[in-house]
Amino acid sequence: MDKKKIKEIIEKTESFVKETFQQEGTGHDWWHTHRVRNLAKRIAREEGADIFIVELAALLHDIGDYKFFQGNEEAGVAKVGEWLSSLEISPLLTDKVVEITSRTSFMHTLLSDKEGNKKNSSALTKELMAVADADRLDAMGAIGIARAFTYGGFFKRPIYDPAIKPNKFITKEEYKTTESPSINHFYEKLLKLKNLMYTNSGWKMAEKRHRFLKLYLKEFFKEWKGKR
Numbered sequence: 001m002d003k004k005k006i007k008e009i010i011e012k013t014e015s016f017v018k019e020t021f022q023q024e025g026t027g028h029d030w031w032h033t034h035r036v037r038n039l040a041k042r043i044a045r046e047e048g049a050d051i052f053i054v055e056l057a058a059l060l061h062d063i064g065d066y067k068f069f070q071g072n073e074e075a076g077v078a079k080v081g082e083w084l085s086s087l088e089i090s091p092l093l094t095d096k097v098v099e100i101t102s103r104t105s106f107m108h109t110l111l112s113d114k115e116g117n118k119k120n121s122s123a124l125t126k127e128l129m130a131v132a133d134a135d136r137l138d139a140m141g142a143i144g145i146a147r148a149f150t151y152g153g154f155f156k157r158p159i160y161d162p163a164i165k166p167n168k169f170i171t172k173e174e175y176k177t178t179e180s181p182s183i184n185h186f187y188e189k190l191l192k193l194k195n196l197m198y199t200n201s202g203w204k205m206a207e208k209r210h211r212f213l214k215l216y217l218k219e220f221f222k223e224w225k226g227k228r
């Protein structure tokens with residue numbers, strides 16, 4: 001594909017995503033997508049993945065999020081497919097991008113009660129790994145902390161409640177329906193992300209962000225106990 005066509009596809013997709021995410025309050029705003037796109041491109045460059053596929057998939061990675069479709073994951077996948085077919089690109093490229101966006105989410109690494117096993121364990125491409133790592137990185141570190149409390153606040157969850165213990169072995173169904181305080185999310189998801197990184201470059205960034213999460217929790221509990 002020539003450069004002009006690539007630029008056009010990226011720009012069109014960017015406007016489509018910006019429009020879709022207007023007024024999104026759960027941490028899935030345009031700026032999350034913007035950061036994921038930049039991180040994913042950086043990882044793709046370092047890992048030798050196809051930059052165009054990665055950029056397109058990163059832009060679309062949250063468009064089909066189940067939260068926007070009342071828990072219906074298939075409807076989300078269809079929405080990405082519809083957008084891509086409006087772009088007049090090859091079916092092969094469409095399939096690759098749909099495959100990445102439908103498998104990026106952290107949720108897909110969790111066991112589903114219904115299936116009892118991990119769905120879609122087929123080989124991961126470098127492009128998928130770049131987008132997945134970028135999405136996970138944005139849930140870690142200083143940004144990840146901001147997003148966790150934004151998400152919790154949106155659903156009126158408390159910051160912390162010592163009586164409610166985190167559920168470290170959360171299943172996919174529980175992840176979708178949990179009502180627990182935002183701090184629990186650090187133990188249920190955020191601190192696990194470092195070990196779920198696929199690429200070396202992702203892992204290096206994850207290490208720094210992980211350290212910051214741990215430091216934050218240390219301070220949080222000192223302050224909670226009135227020791228700071």
Ligand code: ADP
Binds near residue numbers: 144178180
């Ligand atoms: P993903 O795109 O990996 O599926 P989610 O859609 O689950 O991520 O989450 C979007 C953002 O909201 C992430 O930063 C995530 O850490 C945060 N989040 C998700 N569930 C909770 C929760 N129960 N409490 C606090 N933050 C959450």
Ligand code: NI
Binds near residue numbers: 032036062
């Ligand atoms: Ni995302």
